[in-house]
Amino acid sequence: MSPIQLQVMQLSHAAGLPLPEYQTEHAAGLDLMAAVPQDQPIVIGPGTYAMIPTGLCIALPPGTEAQVRPRSGLAAKNGVTVLNSPGTIDADYRGEIKIILINHGREPFEVTRGMRVGQMVIAPVAHAEVKIVPTLADTKRGMGGFGSTGVKT
Numbered sequence: 001m002s003p004i005q006l007q008v009m010q011l012s013h014a015a016g017l018p019l020p021e022y023q024t025e026h027a028a029g030l031d032l033m034a035a036v037p038q039d040q041p042i043v044i045g046p047g048t049y050a051m052i053p054t055g056l057c058i059a060l061p062p063g064t065e066a067q068v069r070p071r072s073g074l075a076a077k078n079g080v081t082v083l084n085s086p087g088t089i090d091a092d093y094r095g096e097i098k099i100i101l102i103n104h105g106r107e108p109f110e111v112t113r114g115m116r117v118g119q120m121v122i123a124p125v126a127h128a129e130v131k132i133v134p135t136l137a138d139t140k141r142g143m144g145g146f147g148s149t150g151v152k153t
Contacts (some may be wrong), residue, residue: 004122007059011035011096014055017114029119032056032099034111042111049083052117053153060091060122067121068099072152074117079105082118091125 008019013035020030035055036042044050060066068087074080083100099118103109111117141149 004061004064006122006128009057009059011055011057013037013053017055017118020056020120027122031071031116032068032097032118032120034113034115034117034140036111036113038113041113044080044101044103044109044111046103046106046108047101050111052099052101054097054099056097058089058097059094060089062091063090065089065125066097066121067123068097068118069121071116071119074101074147078107078109079103080109086121089120 010017010019014033016031017035020032022030032054034042035053042050042052058066066089068082068085068089070081070085080101080103083102087098087100097120101109101111101117
């Protein structure tokens, strides 16, 4: 599979930070870093959230999106995750990518300059044609919802 062209503009407050990159050959996500001032980290208290700037704007090809997802290490070690996970960046958005982090942990969490705070996965998008119908085709599951699969009757 050939790579998707991702145009990136680095804003002045991200100067000196590396561009997003895959950490391993088969990684799905590009790591995103916090573009906060060196001397002004953002502290996220327990049970609170903050918008973390990345200093990046992107131009995605039509028919794609970028999903901002949590980093498992932040969640496992600190209880910190992306609040609106996954966050969606549409192909026509040109503003700065910001990550909404929430601290589910018991201690304040400090976001420092250059810290890897999320990952961005580029994915294809399919558009649906919405059509009103009088009924839907029957399935074995039917209208069974939350917790209904795998239940033996």
